[in-house]
Amino acid sequence: MYVCLVCNGMEVIKRNCTHCDNKMVDEGRVINQFDDYAPYMDDETTKLVDGDIYSKHKHLCLHLLKCSTCDYYLQAAVEEKYIT
Template sequence: MAMCPLCNGFDSYETRCASCGSLMLDGGKATDFLDDYSAYMDIDVLKLVDGDLNSLAENICLHMFSCPLCQQDQMVVVKE
């Protein structure tokens, strides 16, 4: 079973906002934003609806990063 290094705190990732250059904050898995209960659902099931058709097969986790200054959001692909 593959595990996301960001979700499990094994690693960190830094990226800068394309609009203003500020350091963006990791908001967690993109699927956690689907509804109030998606954070508690099976990860493999959620990968079927995360917006990437191959995320389950390729063992990747999509993370939502947001800029605290200009409020821009960015999806980052993380290899599990």
Template structure:
């Protein structure tokens, strides 16, 4: 079983926005934004449905990073 170091508070990732240069903020797992119940669903089941081939192997966790200045969103795959 793999765990995401970001979801579990073991590590932080700092990203610079490619549009405006400001620091982006981790908004959480991408899967948590699908619908009202997705944050409560089994993580591995949600990875099978997210449409990303990188997550199907169970080795990467997609996180949504947002720039608070220009509102640009970017999905970053975190190695578990």
């Protein structure tokens, strides 16, 4: 099974804003921003509508990052790891 280590609290995304170089905050998966029930939907199904046509096949989890200073948003693709 492939899992996102960021979603499961085992890793943290550390990225600076491309506009002002301040720290960005992980707002969670991009798909979770669409709907109140999105976090409860099947991950493989939601990858079909997350905005990246290859995320399912390449095992990527798209996260939304927000700059805490200038409110700039950025998407970050996190590679999921295979866990046995």
